[in-house]
Amino acid sequence: MTKDLSGIDAIAFDLDGTLVDSAPDIREALNAALKEAGLARFDLDTVRTWIGDGPDALILQALRQQGVAADEALRTQLRRAFDAATLAAPLQFGGVFEGVAELVDGLRRSLPMVVVTNKPTPLARAVLDAAGLLQPMAGVYGADAAAQRKPAPFLLQAAARQLGVEPARLLMVGDGPADLLAAHATGCPAALVAWGYGGHAAAAGAPPAWRVATPQQLLLTVRESRGVRGEEETTTATRFF
Template sequence: MTKDLSGIEAIAFDLDGTLVDSAPDIRVALNAALEEAGLELFDLDTVRAWIGDGPDALILQALRRQDLGGSEALRTRLRKAFDAATLAAPLKHGSVFEGIPELIAGLRRALPMVVVTNKPTPLARAVLDAAGLLQPMAGVFGADAAAQRKPAPFLLQAAARQLGVEPARMLMVGDGPADLLAAQAAGSPAALVAWGYGGHAAADAAAVAPAWRVATPQQLLLTVRESRAVRRDEETTTTTRY
């Protein structure tokens, strides 16, 4: 059954795990910060499972794994080092997911797009720029304070206001529970991508916050095109009738 997206007027994308496979770069940045502080380093699979709630939560996970709460001074030091490493090489080890460049190029002619991410805005913009995806975006909404992080609806609501659309007409596309729950809180429809980092946690969240399952970027692009074609036909019919 084809998903009806005829009422959609904008699309909000998550970043890490949705547009880019940035886990290798996040691991390098985290380990650079931990190594500088003389702490334990972590492998890629471990770090990938922690991605989704932003760098502060990532650092806290790393400290807890070492039975460290971490003083505020230590967390601040680690975050500063993490940011520096990210900005120095935003996407040196990772890559854009297959099919994403074609998806963005195709959607650019159809709908305004924004990025809504728990990564702080300067880091998100650096990654998008390195990925060649910054210019097509109408805005980048990063979590620059803890209260803004998904699953709170703050970032989606801010994006909708900037674009001048109702949240109910903006599709949230993401790979994790926070994306689905944020969409539910904002009153936005959601799409859960199959290629991201969310795994079972995202599938469980989908039971609470229903989402359209998207297997490939091409499926999303074709569905948007088909839905918009149907909408144009309906608008033409209505105009002709009156």
């Protein structure tokens, strides 16, 4: 049975692991920061499992993994270096997931879209710009303070208010437990993508969600639910930059 999205007025996308395969770039930025501090570096598979809670949590994981005391001065130094490396090369090694560019291009004529991410806003905007996905978004809601990070509802609530939609009509699309838990806390429906970093973990510890196998599936479901086909969709999303 096809998922009914006729009650959806807007879509909120997670960023890392949902729109972009940014794990290689996150690893490079983390390792550049660790190298500068004379600390051990990590392989891609390890770093990928840490992605989802933002750079501060990522740095803390790296320090704990090698038994280094996570004092504030060191964490601040590492975060400053991580941000600088990210802004210098936001998406040099990773890229947009297959089918996502077509998904975004197809949805922009149908529904307003925003990005809701635990990456701080300046870094998120840089990555989206490098990916060619910034302009279609009606807003970018990054976690600029620890209390704002998903699974807290803060970012989704802010997005819903700015868009002027009820949370129940804002679909959260993400790849991990934090996305699903934030949606549940906000009262948003949720979709869990199969191509990201945290889908298997979400199955065990997060609320139920619609499982999306491919970006094409999401695009076709939106079109079918709204009773339109391809280029018939002409609605342009309002921009909130």
